[in-house]
Amino acid sequence: MRSPCMYSSRRLLIAAAVLLLGTPLAAHHSFAMFDSVNKATITGTVTRFDWTNPHVFIELDVAGTNGEVKHWSVELGSPSILQRSGWKFSDVKPGQKVTAIVNPLRDGRPGGMLYRLTLADGSMRGNGGPPPADPAAR
Amino acid sequence: MTTSPSARRIGMARIATAMVVLAIGCTGVAGAQSPPPAAAGRNISGAWEPLRGGPGAPPPTPPSPITLKAPYAAEWQARRSAQDEATRKGEPLATGGSQCIPYGVPTMMSIANYPVEILQTPAQVTIITEAFSEVRRVYLDRPQLKIDEVPPGYYGRSVGKWDGDTLVVDTIGIAPKVAGYQSLPHSNQLRVTERIRLTGPDVLQDQVTLDDPVVLEKPVTYTLAYKRLPNYEMVEFVCDNNREFTDDNGVVRMKVLEK
Numbered sequence: 501m502r503s504p505c506m507y508s509s510r511r512l513l514i515a516a517a518v519l520l521l522g523t524p525l526a527a528h529h530s531f532a533m534f535d536s537v538n539k540a541t542i543t544g545t546v547t548r549f550d551w552t553n554p555h556v557f558i559e560l561d562v563a564g565t566n567g568e569v570k571h572w573s574v575e576l577g578s579p580s581i582l583q584r585s586g587w588k589f590s591d592v593k594p595g596q597k598v599t600a601i602v603n604p605l606r607d608g609r610p611g612g613m614l615y616r617l618t619l620a621d622g623s624m625r626g627n628g629g630p631p632p633a634d635p636a637a638r
Numbered sequence: 639m640t641t642s643p644s645a646r647r648i649g650m651a652r653i654a655t656a657m658v659v660l661a662i663g664c665t666g667v668a669g670a671q672s673p674p675p676a677a678a679g680r681n682i683s684g685a686w687e688p689l690r691g692g693p694g695a696p697p698p699t700p701p702s703p704i705t706l707k708a709p710y711a712a713e714w715q716a717r718r719s720a721q722d723e724a725t726r727k728g729e730p731l732a733t734g735g736s737q738c739i740p741y742g743v744p745t746m747m748s749i750a751n752y753p754v755e756i757l758q759t760p761a762q763v764t765i766i767t768e769a770f771s772e773v774r775r776v777y778l779d780r781p782q783l784k785i786d787e788v789p790p791g792y793y794g795r796s797v798g799k800w801d802g803d804t805l806v807v808d809t810i811g812i813a814p815k816v817a818g819y820q821s822l823p824h825s826n827q828l829r830v831t832e833r834i835r836l837t838g839p840d841v842l843q844d845q846v847t848l849d850d851p852v853v854l855e856k857p858v859t860y861t862l863a864y865k866r867l868p869n870y871e872m873v874e875f876v877c878d879n880n881r882e883f884t885d886d887n888g889v890v891r892m893k894v895l896e897k
Contacts, residue, residue, distance in 0.1 A: 528738075528750075528769075529882050529890050530730030547897065552879035554738065554770075559895055573894045575881070580752060580768055580873035606728035611894040628751075 528554045528578075534603040534613045539635045542572050543599040551589040553578050558592060558600065558614070573611040574600050577628040585628050596620055601635060679803030679836055683758040685872060686842050686864035688748055694865065696837050699845075701860035710823050710853045718821065724889065732884035734817050738770070738877035742792030742816035743809050744830050744846050746772045748862050755872050763798060763805065771875050776807050785810045790826050792816050804835040818848075819860065825852035840866035 544562035556576040561569050576582060579589065592598065597620050602612030614627040615635065624631035689695050706714055724731045735741060741749060752769035763776040776798040788795045788811030798807040809830040818824050833845040842864040849857040881893040 529733070529736035530725055532725040532728050532730040533890065533892060535728075548895075550879055553875045554877050554880055554882075557879070557881065559897075561897070571895065571897050573881070573892070575892060578769075578873075578875065580875060581750075583873055605892060605894070607891070609894045611892055 531613060533605060533607070535606050536603060538604065539601050539615055540604045540612060541599065541601050542574075543597070544572065546592055546594050546596045546598055547571070548594060549592040551579055556582060558598070558617070560598070560600065562610075570610055572600075572602075574602055574614050575611070576614045581628040582625075585626060585630070587625060591619070591625065592617075680800055680805070681758065682756050682763070682805065682834060682836060682842060685753050685755045685867040685870035687753045687867050687870075688751055689841065689863040689865040694838065694841055696841060696843060696863050699861040702856075702858055704820065704822065704858050705855035706822070706853055707855055714821070714823060721821070729887075729889040731888050732882075732890040736882045736890040737884065738880045739817075740770055740772050740792045741767075742772070743774060743794055743796070743812055744819060744832070744848070745817045746770070746774070747844060747846070752875075753867055753870060753872065754864070763807075766872065768872050768875055770877060774809075776805075782808050782810065785827060785829070790814070794830075801833075804833050807832040807834065819846070819858065822848070822858070823853055824848070824850045827852050837863075840868075842866070 542560060542562045544560040546558060547561055548557070548559035550557040550559075555578060558574040558576065560572045560574060562572050563569050579587075583589075599618040600612075601615040601617075603615055604610075604612040616627070616631050617625045619625070626632055691698070705711075721731050730736075735749075740746070746767050746769075747754065747765075749767065749769035752767060754768070755766045757764040757766070761778050763778065765774045765776070766772070772793075774793045774796060776796040778798050778800075780797050782797045783795060790811055790813035792813065794809045794811030796807050796809040798805050800806075807830075809832070810828070812824065812826075812828050812830065814823070814825055816824075828848065828850045831847045831849065833847075835843055837843045844862040844864070845859060846862065847857050847859040848854065882890050883893055885891055
């Protein structure tokens, strides 16, 4: 299992995040709490999948290189935003192994905004749009 | 005499509308006095998503300048500066939206990329937003009350009338606590005037004018556009799992679970 690793990217945040960051119009909350440049890749086991408003969440247990398990909370767009981009509420289930690339929280806690999710069958999901390309490595 | 398909559709719509009016009349509910929508341009029912540029989008209409009276101008600028600085630090300040407080009129008309659904009947236009499931009701062809007769709230009281193919909506009774356009403050004297019309078969425009003689030097006007979402089914939005919380410094943060 891969340990969290950091990427950098000059790519803009995708889909909902881009929409919400880039517009002067109202959104549920600012996305400034997330690092819009660096990304973390986490692979782990889903412990909980909340298909809820105002945001969908994936809870993950992630094993580090030392074998210690760290828990991550990953925020996604809302069910509406995800559904319109092809997601289904049943796409993720507890017990599944997934890999998530996230824009991590800037305060260092183990949480982030989803950039791209890879399911066990290799299929990918974006966060309100088509699955984005690999982030460019720094 | 031959009848075109569009004329037949309008005819059927009138018959259906008449049946609804009759049915309503049988229940004793007022509303039969308003004529049914008379022209295709007056049918704005449907689901609409925000349209901000791209194919089919109307030319952007720049918002009018915002000029506030003292002391509101200084307060507004100070608040915006504080928000900008907090955002730069990655510690955005909490807002009503981050706490799942309804946006109200007029902000609810444009929340990120969420659709709005418009349901039109002869006596009322109902607007339901997907984000936060907010509802506003526009009563057609009824007189407006005086501002001090309407209890201040998130949606106030809206009345509307057709001016050609434009639905003109007048809203008063918006509480000062309700979020404003561009975070603008407003008093209980705020009056929101909207001119809603189809600019194409599948494009809707809402020109919004804010007039507040207490706060604004002159009215502020901005324009929203929407694209029709055919056959769209609105998605449930109940804000019952809000993981964004406000810390002791007023900063909005995401709750991270321990397991």
